[in-house]
Amino acid sequence: MSAYNFAYLDEQTKRMIRRAILKGLAIPGYQVPFASREMPMPYGWGTGGVQVSAATLTPEDTLKVIDQGADDTTNAVSLRKFFERTAGVPTTEETTKATVIQTRHRIPEVELGEDQILVYQVPIPEPLRFLEPRETETRKMHSLEEYGLMHVKLYEDISQHGAIATSYAYPVKVAGRYVMDPSPIPKFDNPKMEMAAIQLFGAGREQRIYAVPPYTQVVSLDFDDYPFEPTKADHPCDLCGAEDSYLDEVIMDDAGTRMFVCSDADYCRSRRDTGHTVTAIGGTV
Amino acid sequence: MTPLLQVRDISRRYGARIGCSDVSFDLFPGEVMGIVGESGSGKSTLLNCLAGHLAPDTGQVIFDTRADGPVDTVIMSEPARRMLGRTDWAFVHQHARDGLRMGVSAGGNIGERLMAVGARHYGDIRAQASDWLGRVEIAEDRIDDRPTAYSGGMQQRLQIARNLVTDPRLVFMDEPTGGLDVSVQARLLDLLRGLVRQMGLSALIVTHDLAVVRLLADRLMVMKDGHVVEAGLTDQVLDDPQHAYTQLLVSSVLQV
Numbered sequence: 001m002s003a004y005n006f007a008y009l010d011e012q013t014k015r016m017i018r019r020a021i022l023k024g025l026a027i028p029g030y031q032v033p034f035a036s037r038e039m040p041m042p043y044g045w046g047t048g049g050v051q052v053s054a055a056t057l058t059p060e061d062t063l064k065v066i067d068q069g070a071d072d073t074t075n076a077v078s079l080r081k082f083f084e085r086t087a088g089v090p091t092t093e094e095t096t097k098a099t100v101i102q103t104r105h106r107i108p109e110v111e112l113g114e115d116q117i118l119v120y121q122v123p124i125p126e127p128l129r130f131l132e133p134r135e136t137e138t139r140k141m142h143s144l145e146e147y148g149l150m151h152v153k154l155y156e157d158i159s160q161h162g163a164i165a166t167s168y169a170y171p172v173k174v175a176g177r178y179v180m181d182p183s184p185i186p187k188f189d190n191p192k193m194e195m196a197a198i199q200l201f202g203a204g205r206e207q208r209i210y211a212v213p214p215y216t217q218v219v220s221l222d223f224d225d226y227p228f229e230p231t232k233a234d235h236p237c238d239l240c241g242a243e244d245s246y247l248d249e250v251i252m253d254d255a256g257t258r259m260f261v262c263s264d265a266d267y268c269r270s271r272r273d274t275g276h277t278v279t280a281i282g283g284t285v
Numbered sequence: 286m287t288p289l290l291q292v293r294d295i296s297r298r299y300g301a302r303i304g305c306s307d308v309s310f311d312l313f314p315g316e317v318m319g320i321v322g323e324s325g326s327g328k329s330t331l332l333n334c335l336a337g338h339l340a341p342d343t344g345q346v347i348f349d350t351r352a353d354g355p356v357d358t359v360i361m362s363e364p365a366r367r368m369l370g371r372t373d374w375a376f377v378h379q380h381a382r383d384g385l386r387m388g389v390s391a392g393g394n395i396g397e398r399l400m401a402v403g404a405r406h407y408g409d410i411r412a413q414a415s416d417w418l419g420r421v422e423i424a425e426d427r428i429d430d431r432p433t434a435y436s437g438g439m440q441q442r443l444q445i446a447r448n449l450v451t452d453p454r455l456v457f458m459d460e461p462t463g464g465l466d467v468s469v470q471a472r473l474l475d476l477l478r479g480l481v482r483q484m485g486l487s488a489l490i491v492t493h494d495l496a497v498v499r500l501l502a503d504r505l506m507v508m509k510d511g512h513v514v515e516a517g518l519t520d521q522v523l524d525d526p527q528h529a530y531t532q533l534l535v536s537s538v539l540q541v
Contacts, residue, residue, distance in 0.1 A: 144364045149397065155407065
């Protein structure tokens with residue numbers, strides 16, 4: 001513990017990242033460049049989120065790390081251990097007890113409060129990237145608010161699939177100005193982004209930080225005749241019976257048996273602890 | 286009548302070399318102006334300066350906007366100029382792949398300008414896209430194909446449709462028939478002539494093909510080494526060339 005500065009990064013780096021975070025909060029949805037550091041984990045493991053968390057954490061904080069909704073997968077376990085060792089902060093798996101939540105690809109089902117901070121890991125922060133390869137051009141498009149191209153992508157979806165087939169990393173417009181990539185969360189989570197908690201987004205490899213302040217308007221892009229629809233598997237959770245949560249499909253055997261379970265592991269467990277159960281636990285064919 | 290476009294003393298240098306120098310002319314609504322000259326004579330530089338792709342060193346490009354009347358587009362703010370580029374102006378590139386999004390279907394290509402100016406109704410966008418495909422003689426069942434699946438002539442026609450969908454008033458064309466074989470060229474010219482007359486478009490056509498200007502242009506400017514050496518009505522310039530270079534140009538065309 002004493003071998004590291006609190007939360008691994010040195011104080012100057014944390015100041016630099018905090019400045020980027022503050023700028024991001026002041027201009028919701030704007031991608032602030034920052035001098036991303038080498039972290040002791042590979043790119044793609046959440047180096048951006050880790051740096052934002054490190055700059056955000058205080059010794060009084062309680063940390064929760066989510067990986068695709070779960071607390072017990074490699075990514076979540078490793079990052080939780082990382083901060084246990086380098087910051088010595090208490091960690092939890094319970095969403096309501098955490099003050100800083102670093103997440104990969106999900107927003108918790110439980111509504112977050114004003115005293116919480118949600119940190120997203122972002123692989124590619126630029127929503128226009130696959131439509132316009134030139135960074136100089138995408139920056140200009142952001143600064144001049146030229147977002148017609150984003151709708152071209154949605155148009156292509158409808159013309160090919162009959163509906164907007166983009167199901168994750170669904171582009172949103174923040175506070176009526178910047179179009180933002182909400183990181184690869186399912187579009188089911190998009191409506192939750194108008195929340196009381198602070199949302200911070202860190203992309204380590206791409207060296208960008210952006211943010212959504214509390215109670216900020218976040219609108220998912222759509223067409224008048226093809227409105228945005230948050231989607232999930234049409235099924236209740238096979239463990240806790242929840243019908244309002246985002247589900248993972250789990251293959252049970254090689255005969256096509258599968259079950260649907262809450263992707264948010266903490267939500268599912270807390271429901272089961274309070275008596276919500278499905279009588280016949282098992283697969284559905 | 287107010288000219289649609291007034292060009293005053295446009296110059297652009299590349300270091301010590303001249304791109305184009307002191308070009309001035311007026312273009313009136315519904316008029317098609319041809320700019321001819323050999324390679325390196327400054328035609329494309331001039332066109333790019335006028336269309337806002339290149340900043341001219343000196344001069345004014347005054348465009349008669351719908352809202353505010355004549356405005357100098359050179360000193361106009363960039364958002365306003367880019368807006369003009371999506372609405373009242375159109376630019377047809379020589380190579381269709383410069384002007385098209387090759388990874389996006391034909392319908393998406395045509396719809397892009399509509400969506401860029403705020404169209405948010407899929408059905409309407411698609412209806413307009415298929416209407417424009419029909420107008421440029423592309424079968425409507427090709428609407429979901431990507432331009433990579435199109436022939437060169439079709440790509441060029443698609444590029445034209447994509448540009449004209451927002452009813453522009455001024456079209457810049459840079460060698461629109463370059464690289465196409467003669468029969469495809471003839472159809473494309475026919476189509477362009479029809480569209481220009483129907484929609485009352487003004488156009489600036491840069492080409493080195495005298496047949497193109499003979500067919501399309503009302504007036505003609507001949508450029509050499511960055512300067513305009515002769516200008517006038519198309520038939521007049523081509524049938525009775527005055528400047529030595531124009532005479533050379535006209536006599537160089539092979540009579541079949």
